[in-house]
Amino acid sequence: MKGTEIALGRIGGREVAARLVDGRIEDLALEVAGLAPGAILRGKVGRPVKGVGGVFVTLPDGESGFLRAPKGLAPGQPILVQVAGVAEPGKALPLTQRLLFKSRFAIVTPDAPGLNVSRAIRDEEQRAALTALAAEGMRGADESLGLILRSVCETADDAEIAEDIAQMRRLAEAVLADVNGDPELLVDAPGAHELAWRDWGDVDRVDTSEDALAVSGALDQIEALARPLVDLGGGASMLIEPTRALIAVDVNTGRDTSPAAGLKASIAAARELPRQLRLRGLGGVVLIDFAPFGKRDRQAVEQVLGKAFRADASEASLAGWTPLGNFELTRRRDRQPLADWLDEVADG
Template identity: 30%
Template sequence: MNRVDRLICQVLPHAFLMALVSGGRLLELQLVRRDRPSRVESVFLGRLERVMPDLDAAFVDIGIGRSGFLRAEDRAGIDDWPPPGAPLLVQVRHDGEGDKGPRLSMDIAVTGRYVVYHPLGAGVGFSRRLEGEAERDRLRRHVEDLFEGGVVMRTAAAGASAELLKADAAPVLERWEQIRRLAFSTQPPADLSARIPGDRDPINRALRDHGASLEEIILDDRTMARSLQDKMDRLGEKLRVRWHNGPMPAFDIDDVSGQIDTALAPRIVLESGVEVLFEPGETLIAVDVDSGSAGGRQGRAPRRAVEVNLEAAPAIAQQLRLRNLAGAVVVDFVTMRSSYDRDKVQAALAEALAEDPVPTQIYGFTRLGHFELTRARRGATLAAQLEALQKADD
């Protein structure tokens, strides 16, 4: 697994940008707009507006001007829909887009560094990347007495001691208790997360999601850097916090700006000259691998074809994550005649996609030689986010 080295943060007038960098490679760019912050994972006490029996779904008023959408499979602990006007404790799974409201769930998830706690669930589950029955059994023994309900062990939990797991459980349980108390004392509709200090802080979320592998956080805001360093000192964390006050922007570190420009271009060129073209469409994303200056379209030999594809595979996985592309993806690799070579390329792409926190589903090569996969949707694409930010600045 690639190690996440640092988080580079740049404060702009209308947004806060966080670049997740591993070994000099930009993995993610997270953009938090001040005028339109993401509500993903935020918990609301909503009010049921109307049920749609044909869709087995309902609209819920959460007090943001647009009704949230709740499907039956996103509920927990309810066999039938309650009457209109009933209060519902819900969590935002996806932000709304355009005229559509946010996608909601009643299966509340409280995320820690090593666990995702589902108070209304049951049992112990595991990240698909957390392998080994012995390790799973060890983790299960350590956490099953810490939580009432369900819990999913995150990949970062691999190797974590009982003491670390217990320390991680404490703030997770406290956050759920805060949510629960607010739900009993608040009239719907209400944003409960807004009433919990630090619940939407992007740095807190980054520490929770990547803190197990982060070595350094760089901020170009002196006050934020000092505050974060004080927090690390109080918690006894060894994570370095550095204030960037040089003459050049923080995103010049590791050439983050240049890597963003590359991710906005349709074509990327790898070190050997191999070219990969990304063509997002309305129904699917087409990815074309071309040997470019590294050789002809068919390559000089079958061995060259598989070498080109093996070089392209991790780059494709990185760009899908960085560009935040979602939906059906069809990859046109350089043609390989050998099933052994195709299996080797598929394994390489699967290994690279395993680094992506957004779920992907691999379907493999078709009869026509194309490779198919899907990637779940998690908000707008990188290009759309940056375009919206540019309009806000204008």
């Protein structure tokens, strides 16, 4: 269908949410086992790791997390942390002390005071009204608590926004007062359906029917994402293959042997790559072997790649060209790899 649609369903008994624009998946949320990004926990500070600038943190059920650049922490000290990403196999969960209490309309930010309204809302009268609503909702709160009102507030009812602010404030205050004790999960990460409601804003249609994933075409697209080959049109393609050390991307022109084929395929790959990495849940070091083109065109390809990643929600850092003519970048691991998730579902 045309427009923006959210399809909610299940695969293997686990929640799945797909956000589609004109029938093409643009984002995907999956229900994962264990601690997921966004979960808030009480942990216990462990030993520091020399040379890395961080400490291990003991979490509930014997799990371990890693906190970078901690300040003023002592071994054995209880600490509030939030899961910041997905761990590589055999490694500790990445953690942060910068907690965010996030809901559909409001985000409460401990240790980041101030009242802020999303820049996507540009009407000055509405911004002023929302700022007043935020001030009223945070009246009497600790000065260390900040608040962000999200872009979806633009079309929301004031009463809904006020209730959301009140709920997030109460949750934040309760958690921040519960720092002492053994390791414990205090706020679980949202499920896939809840995350879609919370983070994907207003859409034209939400399909909650039993066959929503199949009817929307999301199911077929998810199956295609489990394969390395990506069709770029015009016979061009790229292969995305995760290894233990990095994500290898190989761009090919196919049967097109024209002088501009390599540049056309590489630009198409640069535009599509952020979406593919996001949907496949891939992060870490990414090494791209673009199709052949002249060195004079490197800047054009890099500009397209930079623009594409700036539009992506995940943090990415473009390192540049290697001596062998490949391109390197890093992308934050913010979700479980789709292939691993599908394997878990298949195993039951």
